[in-house]
Structure formats: structure tokens, C-alpha cells
Amino acid sequence: xxxxxDLHIDDHAHDHHHxxxxxxxxxxxxxxxxxSKQYLLTGIIMGIIGVGMSLLFRMQxxxxxxxxxxxxxxxxxxxxxxxxxxxxxxxxxxTIHGTIMVFFVLTAALSGTFSNLLIPLQLGARDMAxxxxxxxxxxxxxxxxxxxxxxxxxxxxxxxxxxxxxxxxSALPQAIPGSGLGMTLWLVSMAIFIASSLLGSLNYIVTxxxxxxxxxxxxxxxxxxxxxxxxAVIGVISFPVLLSAALLLIMDRSFGTSFFLSDIYLAGxxxxxxxxxxxxxxxxxxFLGHPEVYIILLPALGITSEVIATNARKPIFGYRAMIxxxxxxxxxSTIVWGHHMFISGMNPFLGSVFTFTTLLxxxxxxxxxxxxxxxxxxxxxxxNPAMLFSIGLVSTFITGGLTGIILGDSTLDIxxxxxxxxxxxxxxxxxxxxxxxxxxxxYHWFPRMYxxxxxxxxxxxxFWVTAICAYGVFFPMHFIGMAGLPRRYYTNTNFxxxxxxxxxxxxxxIFALIGGAFQLVFIYNFFSSIFFGEKAPQNPWRSNTLExxxxxxxxxxxxxxxxxxxxxxPYDYSKPGHDEDFVPQNVPMKPGEEVLHH
Amino acid sequence: xxxxxxxxxxVLLSVALWQLSKIFALTxxxxxxxxxxxxxxxxxxxxxxxxxxxGFLAFIYLITIICIVKYGSYxxxxxxxxxxxxxxxxxxxxxxxxxxxxQTVTQALLHYYAYKYSGxxxxxAAYISDNNKLEFIWSAIPAIVLAVLIFFGLYAWTDIMFINxxxxxxxxxxxxxxxxxxxxxxxxxxxxxxxxNVRLIEGVNTLGVDLADPNAQDDIVTEELHIPxxxxxxxxxxxxxxxxxxxxPHFRAQMNCVPGMVTQFAFTPIMTTQxxxxxxxxxxxxxxxxxxxxxxxxxxEAQGKTGLDPYTFDYLILCNKICGSSHYNMQMKVVVDEPxxxxxxxxxxxxxVQAVKNAAKADAAAAAGTTPSDSTATKPDTxxxxxxx
Numbered sequence: 001x002x003x004x005x006d007l008h009i010d011d012h013a014h015d016h017h018h019x020x021x022x023x024x025x026x027x028x029x030x031x032x033x034x035x036s037k038q039y040l041l042t043g044i045i046m047g048i049i050g051v052g053m054s055l056l057f058r059m060q061x062x063x064x065x066x067x068x069x070x071x072x073x074x075x076x077x078x079x080x081x082x083x084x085x086x087x088x089x090x091x092x093x094x095t096i097h098g099t100i101m102v103f104f105v106l107t108a109a110l111s112g113t114f115s116n117l118l119i120p121l122q123l124g125a126r127d128m129a130x131x132x133x134x135x136x137x138x139x140x141x142x143x144x145x146x147x148x149x150x151x152x153x154x155x156x157x158x159x160x161x162x163x164x165x166x167x168x169x170s171a172l173p174q175a176i177p178g179s180g181l182g183m184t185l186w187l188v189s190m191a192i193f194i195a196s197s198l199l200g201s202l203n204y205i206v207t208x209x210x211x212x213x214x215x216x217x218x219x220x221x222x223x224x225x226x227x228x229x230x231x232a233v234i235g236v237i238s239f240p241v242l243l244s245a246a247l248l249l250i251m252d253r254s255f256g257t258s259f260f261l262s263d264i265y266l267a268g269x270x271x272x273x274x275x276x277x278x279x280x281x282x283x284x285x286x287f288l289g290h291p292e293v294y295i296i297l298l299p300a301l302g303i304t305s306e307v308i309a310t311n312a313r314k315p316i317f318g319y320r321a322m323i324x325x326x327x328x329x330x331x332x333s334t335i336v337w338g339h340h341m342f343i344s345g346m347n348p349f350l351g352s353v354f355t356f357t358t359l360l361x362x363x364x365x366x367x368x369x370x371x372x373x374x375x376x377x378x379x380x381x382x383x384n385p386a387m388l389f390s391i392g393l394v395s396t397f398i399t400g401g402l403t404g405i406i407l408g409d410s411t412l413d414i415x416x417x418x419x420x421x422x423x424x425x426x427x428x429x430x431x432x433x434x435x436x437x438x439x440x441x442x443y444h445w446f447p448r449m450y451x452x453x454x455x456x457x458x459x460x461x462x463f464w465v466t467a468i469c470a471y472g473v474f475f476p477m478h479f480i481g482m483a484g485l486p487r488r489y490y491t492n493t494n495f496x497x498x499x500x501x502x503x504x505x506x507x508x509x510i511f512a513l514i515g516g517a518f519q520l521v522f523i524y525n526f527f528s529s530i531f532f533g534e535k536a537p538q539n540p541w542r543s544n545t546l547e548x549x550x551x552x553x554x555x556x557x558x559x560x561x562x563x564x565x566x567x568x569x570p571y572d573y574s575k576p577g578h579d580e581d582f583v584p585q586n587v588p589m590k591p592g593e594e595v596l597h598h
Numbered sequence: 599x600x601x602x603x604x605x606x607x608x609v610l611l612s613v614a615l616w617q618l619s620k621i622f623a624l625t626x627x628x629x630x631x632x633x634x635x636x637x638x639x640x641x642x643x644x645x646x647x648x649x650x651x652x653g654f655l656a657f658i659y660l661i662t663i664i665c666i667v668k669y670g671s672y673x674x675x676x677x678x679x680x681x682x683x684x685x686x687x688x689x690x691x692x693x694x695x696x697x698x699x700x701q702t703v704t705q706a707l708l709h710y711y712a713y714k715y716s717g718x719x720x721x722x723a724a725y726i727s728d729n730n731k732l733e734f735i736w737s738a739i740p741a742i743v744l745a746v747l748i749f750f751g752l753y754a755w756t757d758i759m760f761i762n763x764x765x766x767x768x769x770x771x772x773x774x775x776x777x778x779x780x781x782x783x784x785x786x787x788x789x790x791x792x793x794x795n796v797r798l799i800e801g802v803n804t805l806g807v808d809l810a811d812p813n814a815q816d817d818i819v820t821e822e823l824h825i826p827x828x829x830x831x832x833x834x835x836x837x838x839x840x841x842x843x844x845x846x847p848h849f850r851a852q853m854n855c856v857p858g859m860v861t862q863f864a865f866t867p868i869m870t871t872q873x874x875x876x877x878x879x880x881x882x883x884x885x886x887x888x889x890x891x892x893x894x895x896x897x898x899e900a901q902g903k904t905g906l907d908p909y910t911f912d913y914l915i916l917c918n919k920i921c922g923s924s925h926y927n928m929q930m931k932v933v934v935d936e937p938x939x940x941x942x943x944x945x946x947x948x949x950x951v952q953a954v955k956n957a958a959k960a961d962a963a964a965a966a967g968t969t970p971s972d973s974t975a976t977k978p979d980t981x982x983x984x985x986x987x
Binding site: 087088091161162166167168169172175176177261262263264265266270275276277278279312313314315316317318319320321343344345348351352355356359360362363366367369370371372373374376377378379380381382383384387388391394395398399402403405406409410411412414415417418419453454455456460464467468471472475476478479480482483484486488489490491492494495496497499500501502504533534536537540541571573574575576581 | 674700736843853926
């Protein structure tokens with residue numbers, strides 16, 4: 001079979017070479033594989049900016065108000081006079097770090113890369129339902145990234161009200177300089193970003209529902225696709241609410257409405273706002289904000305499911321339970337937003353309701369964690385870098401997830417709300433876990449994207465140093481958080497009561513700097529392997545899913561000739577009665593072969 | 599000249615890279631495309647990384663132990679200064695122990711299996727796809743445990759948050775937030791706060807109290823917050839400009855300050871400031887902090903700068919919602935007194951109405967030119983401009 005295909009490929013590729021100009025192939029491409037690479041590259045650049053910012057403000061926290069040449073170099077004379085970071089620069093950095101990492105890296109780049117690459121390839125589709133919309137979606141994302149980066153260079157500074165941009169702080173330039181032009185650009189950027197995200201999500205949903213190849217029933221889809229599909233559904237439900245919040249905020253800022261503002265006396269005068277409430281904004285923001293956490297996490301979990309099963313040479317344990325838990329998480333994620341607002345001044349009765357729904361999420365999450373562990377049990381684990389990152393994800397997902405039991409409990413939240421305990425919790429459970437998922441995906445599908453292999457030894461160095469540093473950074477944070485140390489403080493030196501915790505901050509920063517520096521290993525590996533990596537074989541990880549049946553050389557339409565037909569679920573690894581320890585989905589069932597999953 | 603050199607170097611570099619890629623491509627030609635790649639983990643990689651996984655489990659345990667030993671005294675989980683705080687601490691302990699147990703066991707399973715089942719050539723994985731009984735068990739156990747936690751949590755939450763002001767008759771105190779300071783207003787004898795709105799802010803009346811309101815006549819505005827031990831206090835919280843959060847970690851108390859609405863939080867302090875200072879935990883903590891400060895002072899003085907003052911413990915309100923440039927320095931001292939001391943302290947304060955009258959008198963006198971210079975000295979700071987750093 002493969003020989004005949006090979007001949008065909010050359011024909012096909014040749015064909016398209018003449019039609020594609022540089023612009024249609026690399027820039028305004030409508031091919032999902034190219035768009036996926038575009039998302040990934042943009043994401044990596046945004047990731048470097050976002051992580052770099054965190055290193056800068058970590059240095060300020062460890063050695064407050066000391067002068068550093070790097071501050072002067074990156075922040076300039078205005079934000080770091082004499083190399084000392086100003087308090088306004090600090091707030092700007094944490095705000096943009098959060099925005100970039102949450103939205104641009106872990107939402108757009110993670111979903112954008114892998115949904116685009118895998119949905120058509122794993123489902124056996126020629127491309128996305130609408131290649132044009134897909135292209136528009138990427139370029140809107142690119143535009144919003146550019147606007148966000150441009151906002152860093154505005155005279156009054158970029159948005160500085162925290163990535164949650166609560167009004168009135170974000171609405172009034174008198175309250176903080178960053179709420180001037182910087183905030184306007186933030187809102188414009190996010191509005192465009194949301195449009196991009198919605199177009200992408202709609203495309204994913206339509207493709208999954210309509211373009212599955214023959215035999216690919218919903219219950220034969222790889223868990224990656226289930227995760228991307230449900231993620232897109234959550235996105236379509238919740239992102240418009242953030243858009244409305246952003247639009248209302250723009251109205252308040254520029255057109256004198258009072259949706260979120262009331263009774264404000266600032267800079268010596270009463271402002272003319274009456275009747276609005278910032279709590280309304282908090283509701284609108286977190287109605288997206290909490291599902292957003294799962295928009296980030298679910299694709300990472302989907303990737304992990306696929307990578308762990310493939311590398312354990314074992315079916316994913318509890319395929320249907322995994323789908324059910326994704327659905328349960330998706331449903332619950334839309335009715336728990338209030339746990340970010342226990343002490344916002346909303347009716348305490350609502351706090352009770354949200355505590356109840358929030359803690360329920362622990363159940364499907366526990367199911368997922370146990371299923372991963374059981375999948376590894378009695379496996380034949382191939383320790384590829386992708387597998388290490390997936391196991392790492394399960395580890396940080398557990399460590400970070402467990403503290404959610406405390407934060408989700410309104411009573412306990414009172415004292416740790418907005419402290420470093422929260423920072424530790426969400427960075428582990430969603431930041432680091434999702435990054436691990438993204439890395440796992442890159443190591444696993446790099447051969448599919450670029451036709452070459454990533455260097456595994458560099459991958460091992462990258463994983464182990466990152467894994468140690470991730471715990472080194474975020475584990476001690478729980479302790480200073482429970483001591484009542486608020487987040488988003490420029491320095492703690494005005495509170496002698498925190499003096500004894502300064503050395504913890506130093507330890508955290510050192511781990512952060514080492515971990516940050518070792519990401520360069522990945523960057524080097526990634527870019528050098530694109531050009532010089534070892535040529536990838538057809539199916540390097542000996543995987544069952546359809547993307548590995550497509551030719552290594554990229555081509556429009558993915559498969560020359562017929563699209564493969566699917567005869568089985570994607571997890572027939574080490575199935576008795578077969579010569580190999582994997583049976584690709586397009587291999588027909590033998591007569592009398594047993595179907596094990598129900 | 600340097601620019602030219604840089605361009606030259608870049609050009610040469612790219613030529614070198616291009617040549618390298620050609621060489622790599624040529625080396626690939628002879629090779630037949632196979633299913634094998636040297637960049638896929640082999641037995642050796644599996645073994646080494648399997649051991650490292652086991653080592654990583656040790657690392658997780660180690661960092662947990664180190665953190666508990668070194669930083670274990672930081673978390674506020676005992677020595678609560680408020681009545682409900684004891685309940686909060688208990689629940690925190692129960693949750694923490696549970697989390698600790700689950701973390702220890704699941705991380706052990708995950709990393710031990712990763713080590714034990716690391717791949718070997720010829721080893722075959724078990725073909726096991728699902729088990730409904732197991733799924734049921736690990737759904738049901740968390741569900742039961744969480745049900746218990748939810749029950750306790752909601753019981754405590756209801757107890758803390760729902761206050762029957764008519765029956766419990768707590769002392770009413772307003773906490774007023776603005777960029778970047780706190781102010782307190784006491785309700786006075788009638789224990790009812792006068793109406794207020796930022797539109798009424800004028801001169802000495804920095805909180806915008808409606809001076810015509812009968813309830814406002816005995817209101818007292820102070821820069822320091824005193825509360826009596828053993829009496830329930832309810833804080834009525836307002837903000838003048840942006841969101842703030844009234845965070846009093848030692849009392850396990852926190853509530854956001856929202857412009858345009860009044861929020862509230864109530865608790866009963868059970869330890870005076872002095873009593874808290876005298877607890878062994880606090881003595882140890884303060885000694886430790888002072889040792890650090892003395893060391894730092896010496897360093898500063900060596901550089902010719904002024905040293906740091908020694909530290910004595912005080913309860914605090916911290917701002918815990920990002921509120922502007924100087925968010926990191928928005929604090930207020932809180933003092934818990936014995937009830938009679940508290941009464942004495944409060945009696946010495948003048949009421950707001952009186953303060954306004956005094957200021958008006960001083961102003962009039964100043965206008966008449968009788969007392970030219972000291973009239974402004976008695977006037978509290980009325981500017982609300984941000985205290986720049």
C-alpha cells in the first residue's frame with residue numbers, strides 16, 4: 001500500500017508546487033498544517049515575551065528595588081530609571097505576563113496549533129471545514145498579538161490593572177497610568193482575539209461534527225479530538241460574554257456610560273458615574289474566566305491521553321470514563337465562576353452554591369488522574385520526551401489540583417484569597433500543566449509538522465530541569481501565601497512582618513531563572529531541528545491514529561488518493577493476536593476479533 | 599564600519615548554515631527510510647528515565663519536607679486572633695492533612711509505576727481497557743470525602759457570613775478605603791452610622807458623611823482602628839475610588855471594598871494586641887524578624903544609609919486587591935484593646951461634626967486674619983491625590 005502511495009505523493013506535491021506562491025503557501029495559507037505552524041511560531045514568540053517578563057518581575061521580588069542592567073536594557077529609562085524597576089513597571093509586567101500566557105500562549109497557541117493540526121489529520125479530513133475562516137482566524141490572532149505587543153511601547157505604559165482588568169481601576173486613567181491608551185489597546189487587542197478564537201472554535205466544531213472519515217464514529221475519535229471539540233464548545237459559550245464585558249468597559253471608558261462605575265471620588269473630584277457595579281464586571285469576566293481555565297487545560301489533557309497511551313503501549317484506561325469526565329468538567333466549568341468572587345461582596349448565599357459546584361469538579365478530575373495512573377500501570381513505557389512531559393503533567397495536575405479543594409471552599413478562601421497560595425495553585429494546575437501538555441504535543445507531533453525529529457537528549461535535559469524548577473518555584477509559594485502574603489505587591493519591604501520570608505522569594509527567583517534559562521535548550525532544539533533534525537520516519541512513535549498514515553511531506557488534502565477508512569478505536573495497543581504492539585485505526589478487524597471497549 | 603562587519607558575519611553565518619543543511623541532506627540520501635529513528639527512546643533511555651522518575655518522587659517528597667521544616671511556621675493555621683478563625687483553622691488542618699495524604703499516595707503510584715514499567719524490548723503491555731467497578735470506586739470515594747468537606751465548609755461559611763444584626767448587636771464600624779489609605783468611622787453611642795456618599799466629601803469631611811443625618815451626629819473618624827476584645831464587631835466597608843480588599847490575615851478576615859456599595863464582614867476578636875505579642879509563636883517570629891533586620895541594618899549602615907527600626911508586632915489591614923501604583927503600601931494598624939481601654943480611647947476622640955465645626959471656625963478666623971498660620975495645622979489632610987511613591 002505504501003509504495004503505491006509514495007509514487008502518488010510525488011505527483012501531487014509537484015502539482016501544487018506550481019500553484020503555490022510564497023505568499024499563498026507560507027503567509028495567507030488556507031492549509032490547516034501551515035496554519036498550525038503559524039500558530040505555534042507566534043505562540044513561541046509570545047511565550048518568550050511572557051516568560052521573560054516573569055523573570056524580570058521575579059528578580060524585583062527577590063532583590064527589591066535593586067538596580068540591574070537587564071532592567072535598564074529591557075525596560076528603558078522610563079520604566080527602570082537607573083536600572084531600578086518602578087512600581088508601575090512592575091504592575092505592567094505582571095498584567096501583560098498574565099494576559100500573554102493565559103490568552104496568547106495557552107489558549108490561542110495551544111488550541112490553535114494542535115486543533116488545527118490534528119482535527120483534520122486524526123479524523124481523516126482533507127482540511128478544516130472552512131480553510132478561509134481558518135486563515136482569517138489566524139491573522140486576527142496575529143493582529144491582536146501585534147496590538148498587544150505594541151501596547152508595551154505606549155508613553156503612559158501598557159495595561160497595569162492585572163490580567164483580570166477589574167474596573168474602576170482599568171476604567172479610569174486617573175487611577176493608574178496604564179489605564180490610558182495602554183488599556184484601550186489591551187481591550188482592542190482582546191476584542192480581536194475573541195473574534196479569532198470564536199472563528200477558530202466554530203470551525204473546529206463543524207469539522208469534528210461533519211468531516212469524520214468513514215468508520216470514525218464519535219466513540220472512535222481519539223481523546224485529543226474529544227478534548228479539542230469540547231474546548232471549542234466551551235469557548236463558543238463563554239468567550240462572547242468576555243467580549244460583551246470588554247465592550248461595556250469600552251463604553252464606560254470612552255462614552256461616559258456607567259455599567260461598572262458608581263459613586264467615585266478620585267483625584268480631588270467626584271466623577272459623574274452613578275448606578276453601575278464593578279461586581280457585574282467580575283461576574284461577566286469570570287463567566288469566561290473560569291471556563292477559560294479548562295479551555296487551557298482540556299487540550300493539554302487530550303494531548304496527554306494520546307501521548308500516554310501511545311508511549312505506554314497500552315489502551316487508555318477508561319476511554320468512556322475519560323469522555324464522560326471531559327463532558328462533566330465542561331458542564332461544571334460554566335457554573336463555578338463565583339468561586340473567584342467569594343469575598344467580592346456578592347450575597348454569601350451564592351458563595352454557598354458556588355462552593356458546592358466547585359468542589360464537584362474534583363470528582364471528574366480525580367477520575368482523569370486515576371485513569372492516567374492506571375494506564376501507566378502494567379505498561380511498557382517508552383520514555384520519549386513527550387511521555388516525560390505527559391507524566392509531568394499528571395504530577396503537577398495532582399499537586400496543583402489538590403489545593404483547589406482549599407480555594408474552592410469559601411470558608412478557607414477568605415484567608416488565602418489573592419495571596420501567593422492562589423498563585424501557586426493556578427500556576428501548577430493550569431499554567432505548568434498546560435505548558436507541559438503543549439511541550440508534550442510539540443515533541444510528539446514535531447515529526448508530523450516538520451518531517452524531522454527533535455533531539456531526544458536535549459528533550460530530556462529540557463524536561464528534567466523544567467520539572468525540578470517548576471516545583472522549586474511554585475511549591476514554596478504555598479507557604480508564603482498561607483502566611484498572608486498578598487500577590488501583586490511590588491515589594492514586601494513596607495511590611496516588616498514579611499521580612500522573614502524574603503529568602504523564600506530569593507529561592508523561588510533562582511529556580512525561576514534557571515528554569516527560564518533552560519527553555520533556551522528547547523528553543524534551540526526546536527529551531528535547529530526544523531532545518532537539521534534527523535528525517536522522521538513515517539510513524540516514529542508506532543502510533544495508531546490516522547495522522548501517521550499521511551505522507552511525511554506535506555500536501556494539500558493530506559492523503560493522496562483515498563482517505564483511509566477507520567475500522568477500530570485508536571487505542572489497540574499490545575492487543576493479543578496481532579504481530580505488532582500497535583494496530584492502526586485503518587487496519588480492518590480480523591474475523592472474530594474482539595472489541596474490548598464498551 | 600561595525601554595521602558592515604555585522605552584516606558580513608550574518609551573511610557568512612547564513613551561508614554556513616545553508617551549507618550545513620546541504621551536508622545533512624546529503625547524509626540522509628544514502629539512508630533508506632526506515633521505521634526506526636535514533637531519536638526515539640531506546641531501552642537505555644527508558645531505563646535511565648525510569649530511574650529518574652523514581653528519583654523525582656524522592657525530590658517531591660524532599661522539597662515537601664524541606665518546605666515544612668524551613669517554612670512550616672509561616673502558614674496562619676493556628677493562633678487565630680478571632681473566634682471564627684479557630685473554626686477556619688480546624689477546617690484548614692483537616693483539608694491540609696487530606697491533601698497531604700492524597701498527594702503522597704498518588705505521586706508515589708504515578709512515579710513508581712513510571713519507574714517499574716519503563717519499557718524493555720520484548721516486554722508486552724497488558725491489554726486492559728476499562729473497569730467500571732474501579733471507575734465507580736474512584737468517583738465515589740472523592741464524592742463522599744468532598745461531601746463531608748462541603749458540609750463542614752458551608753456550616754462554617756454560614757456561621758461567619760450571615761449575621762443577625764438585630765439579635766447579636768455587634769459594634770458597627772465603617773472601614774473606608776481610598777488610594778492608598780484606610781480610614782475608620784465609629785458609629786458612636788447610637789451604634790448607627792450616619793448616611794454617607796462620596797458626593798458629600800468636603801474639607802474635613804473626607805468620608806462624605808451626611809452631616810444633617812441625626813445618626814451621623816456622634817460618628818467619629820479615626821486613622822487607627824481600635825476594637826475591643828470579646829465583642830463582636832461588624833465592619834461596614836466602603837471604597838471611594840477603585841476596588842480594594844480589606845485583608846486582616848490574623849483574624850482570618852477579608853472582604854472587598856466596592857465603590858458604590860457597602861460590603862460587610864463581622865468577627866469577634868479574642869486576643870488583644872498585647873496578648874498576641876506574648877504568645878510563644880509570635881515571640882519567636884518577631885525575634886527572628888528582628889535578627890534579620892539587625893543584620894540588614896548593619897549592612898545599610900556600612901553603606902552610610904540609615905538602619906531599620908526594630909519591629910514590634912501589630913495587627914494590620916492590608917489591601918489585597920490591586921488598586922494602583924502604591925497598592926503594595928496600603929496598610930492600617932489595628933489594635934485590639936481590653937473593652938475598658940477601648941472605651942477610654944474612643945472617648946478621647948472628637949466627633950466628626952465637632953471636627954467640622956472646629957475647622958469652619960478656624961477657617962473663619964483665618965479669613966478674618968486673627969490666627970494666620972496655625973489654622974491649617976489642625977485640619978486633617980483633605981487631599982485625596984495619590985500618595986506617589
